[in-house]
Amino acid sequence: MPAGQRATDTAYEAVRQMILSGEAAPGTRLGEAELAEMLGLSRTPVREALQRLGADGLVEVLPHRGARVVLWTAADLEEIFELRTLLEPYAAARAARIGLEEPVLIELRGLCAAMERAAAERELARLAQLNSRFHAALIDASGNQRLPAMLTSVMHAPLILGTFHRYDAETMARSMAHHREVVDAIAARDPEWAASVMRSHLRAAAANLKEDQ
Amino acid sequence: MPAGQRATDTAYEAVRQMILSGEAAPGTRLGEAELAEMLGLSRTPVREALQRLGADGLVEVLPHRGARVVLWTAADLEEIFELRTLLEPYAAARAARIGLEEPVLIELRGLCAAMERAAAERELARLAQLNSRFHAALIDASGNQRLPAMLTSVMHAPLILGTFHRYDAETMARSMAHHREVVDAIAARDPEWAASVMRSHLRAAAANLKEDQ
DNA sequence: CTCAGTTCCATTGCATACAACGTAGGGGAA
DNA sequence: TTCCCCTACGTTGTATGCAATGGAACTGAG
Structure with a gap:
């Protein structure tokens, strides 16, 4: 989804960032004229x-009633992690099977390093963004052209940010280690390994989410 | 996705039907003014x-260049069946786990019977439509609210119609038997069974597709 | 005081007019 | 003849005005 020069794209990116940054809280009404x-x-173009x-x-658009930023319930989060648990391990396995170019692997490892720095400094917003980029890169690397579009509806950064806030040092370290391990599994061209690590990664996140809820 | 009274919904349904019925062939240009x-x-509203x-x-919309009915390649079909193979068995398993109300089971069995009649009469267009309804009903029955939206992008009837055209009598009978078996597995509340049959069903369809391509 | 009915207003839905972009066709130069 | 450029047209993109819907506030009766 490129930025583009069109006013529509400007509006799309702007509102998207408002939501992803938390500026527009869940439930906020998004009036067309106002935006x-x-x-x-x-x-x-706003419309x-x-x-x-x-x-x-x-966002949730109701006929004749406008748009609101969606509200996530605990059930929504559970659903989302279930779907990610199905699709992302598949993506990792495919990436391992088809193999990735060296520059892609370097990019992924760069993201791992950046995430580790962000985690060390408790820059959680930045970490969430890097994390999204990492997962998006893996999904792209799967080679399945439809997967990115399918996962946009469940890969929203505000969610991820919420999960990172709950992480203690040990959980955080484990999450970072998972990232590294997935890349190594893909580099080793081992689909089973890659899928397995990714599954662990997501189930760990899901478990953490359920704890205090 | 309700029909609605809005002009937008009218246009959406109309164009959708044009595509699904084959009236608008893949690659056809969809001019806004013309529609x-x-x-x-x-x-x-057309826009x-x-x-x-x-x-x-x-459809595929290119900036400043309008919309066209998407063209499916063999690779697209492969991708689509891979994703369905991930998601639909999950849906069937969940439906089996949470259990379905009697009326829903009756509806599903009704669809099975209708499909068998359509298959016997080689009413393939009708069969494809019923088949879509059957799968959609199962996906709804999974209880995962996000699954239907995710699968809309890969559950288009024209595809299915194409697959049915290739079926010989034996393959067709097997496909119909799969439908019955999935419902039975769900009625028996056996998630593993349900998922397994669904997986077989989809892989059989995918294999058939690859044969003469 | 509570609730139903009604009126008004803010907002979305749709139509139309204009601007900007992309493409196809023709004309000129090499 | 061939290639490039440039112009002209058709199409999409955007703005604006009006119509229609939904909700809220007000009024009246019970």
């Missing part, structure tokens, strides 16, 4: 952007 | 409908 004025655009965000699952 | 005039609407269909994966 249009804020962004210096007309309602038309289109909201439709797209609705398709992404980031 | 608008055909449907007696303005370009605005919105095309965006939604783009998100569904039924």
Whole structure:
């Protein structure tokens, strides 16, 4: 999804960032006129952007009643992690099977290092963003062209940020180690290993989420 | 996705049916003005409908260049069946685990019977439509609210129709038997069984597709 | 005081007009 | 003849105005 020059893309990115950064809290009403004025655009591209965000699952659009930032329940989180547990290990396995170019592996390891730095400094917002990029890169690396689009609706950073807030030092270290291990498994061209680590990674996150809820 | 009274919904359903019925062949250009005039609407709701269909994966919208009905390649079909093989067995297993109300089971068995009739009469278009309804019903029955939306992009009837055309009598009978067996497995509350049959069902379809390609 | 009915207002839905982009076709130079 | 550029047209992108819907506030009766 490129930024593009179109006003629609501007609006899409702007509203998306508002949501992902937490500026627009879950449940917030997103009025077309209000956003249009804020962004210096007309309602038309804003409206289109909201439709797209609705398709992404980031906002909820009700006929004649406008758009709101979606509210996540505990059940939603459970659903999301179940779906990720199905799809991401598959993506990791495929990436391992088809093999990745050296530059891609280097990029993934770079993200691992960056995440570890962010974790050490408790820069959780930055960590969540890097984490999203890491998982997105892996999904792209799977070679399945449909997977990225399918997962956009369940890979939203605000969720991830919420999970990182709960992590203690040990859990955090384990999560970082998982990232490294997935990349090593892929580099070793071992699909079973890659899928297995990814599954562990996601189940660990899901378990942590359930604990205090 | 309800029909709704809005012009946008009218346009969405109309164009969707054009594609699913084959009236608009893959690769066909979908001009906004042309569709608008055909449907007696303005370009605005048509445009919105095309965006939604783009998100569904039924049409491809290129900036400044309009929308076309998507073209499926063999690789696309392979991808789609891989994703369905991941998600639908999961759906069947969940349906078996949580258990279904008697009316739902009756509805599913009704669809099985209807499909068998359609298959016997070689009413393949009708069969494809019933088949879509059957799978959609199962996905709904999984209880995972996100699954239906995720699978819309890979559950398009034209594909299925294409597969049925290739079926000989034996393969067709096997496919129908799979449907019955999945329902029985769910009724028996056996998740493993349900998932396994569904997996067989999809792999059989995928194998058939690859044969003469 | 509570609740139902009604009116008003804010907001979304749709239509139309204009602007901007992309493509196809023609004309000129090498 | 061939290639490139440039112009013209058709299409998409955006803005704006009006219509229609939904909700809230107000009023009246019970």
